[in-house]
Amino acid sequence: MTRPPLRLNRRTLAAFVLVAVALSTVLWTTGGAIGDASPAVDANVTERYRGIDALTGTQTVEIRTNDTVSSRTVADVALVPETERKRVNFRNAANRQYDRQVSNGSTLWLHDTDADEVTVIELTGPPTESRTAERLQLLVAAAGLTDGDGRPQSIGVSPLPVVPRHAGVAPGADANRSYAVEFVETDAVGGREAYVLEIAPETNRSEAGYHQRLWLDAERFYPLRKQTAWTTDGTRRSVTTTYTNVTFDAAVSADAFQPEIDANTTVERPNTPSTEWFRSRADLEARSSISVPEPTVPPAYELVYATRTTGRIDGVGLRYAAGGRELTMAKFNYTLDIDADERDATVGDRPATIDYGPTTSLSWNCDGYGHTVRGTGVETDRLIEVGRSVGCPA
DSSP states (O other), X not given: OOOOOEEEOHHHHTTTSOOBXXXXXXXXXXXSOSBOSOOOOOSOHHHHHHTXXXXXXXXXXXXXXXXXXXXXXXXXXXXXXXXXXXXXXXXXXXXOSOSEEEEESSEEEEEETTTTEEEEEEOOOOOOOOOHHHHHXXXXXXXXXXXXXXXXXXXXXXXXXXXOTTTOBOOOOOTTSOEEEEEEEEEEETTEEEEEEEEEETTXXXXXXXXXXXXXXXXXXXXXXXXXXXXXXXXXEEEXXXXXXXXXXXXXXXXXXXXXXXXXXXXXXXXXXXXXXXXXXXXXXXXXXXXXXXXXXXXXXXXXXXXXXXXXXOEEEEEEEETTEEEEEEXXXXXXXXXXXXXXXXXXXXXXXXXXXXXXXXXXXETTEEEEEEEESOOHHHHHHHHHHHOOOO
């Protein structure tokens, strides 16, 4: 029997597909500066960072919009850099559904300790290798800290991501641009000495443009603080993550990355979609019962991977990248709740809506399927062109 198409508003659909989160603004602030003289770094940054077995400390994440704090969370954390292994205990979690997150890298357990309930989420994704250590080495070199003359340089690598995988999409930095990386000063974060680096596009270094500032631990080069700010549609936004009370190479048991479940614990496994990953569109098309869109993307973009999602939502997806820019095309067997009054554009003869943010999205319906094109670091006009190249095929 054919299942009738369901209608799902765009906000609900966001629970099933990765969308942009974290918005805000900040005035660059520093603690008491230890000194402004450019230090000489002769350490292998990659080795120092990768040599961290585990880290414990206090994590504070602050989100601002137009210099007003819109969100602030504080948590006690234990984590292993370069992996997804973590244990996060939120303080003052009265307004949170879950007060503890535990992950062993492949499974995430969300704890509601008061109710003794645990929600289990399988973490799936394409095989990827973290390049944070190499990026840090490049950033330190580009700031001139490994150069005897201390000369700032341009760099062909994106700023560090703002939020980790499975938590959202970072604000769009455009790696096709040349980023200038400058040493600002030596400062302290939580009592630890840190090198402060500022990263911004060479062609737009205004205060209203994209900026990222990193406080790198002077010994292990872990980012003790990371501030990223950008402006979208006249609104200044930022997200700041700070680690204090930090202990490197902490004695953390493997059990710390396992859930605490006993006979009285209620365990829920949501009916989350299952995702398969493919290297080519042709491989996806051969496996999918849903026709796969074939968008026209700018020449610089290459297909990173294709996906097939089955379960509560059946759909297909294509992800393209060109440096720090990303384009994602998704098609699902759910229609989106698009009112005529919400129409911002048209795709073919179908009304389409645009959601703005660090990741901008264009959405429309076609013959019982919802379609969304998302872009990170992509102009809205270009996004519409990509959507219209898909259109609403017969």
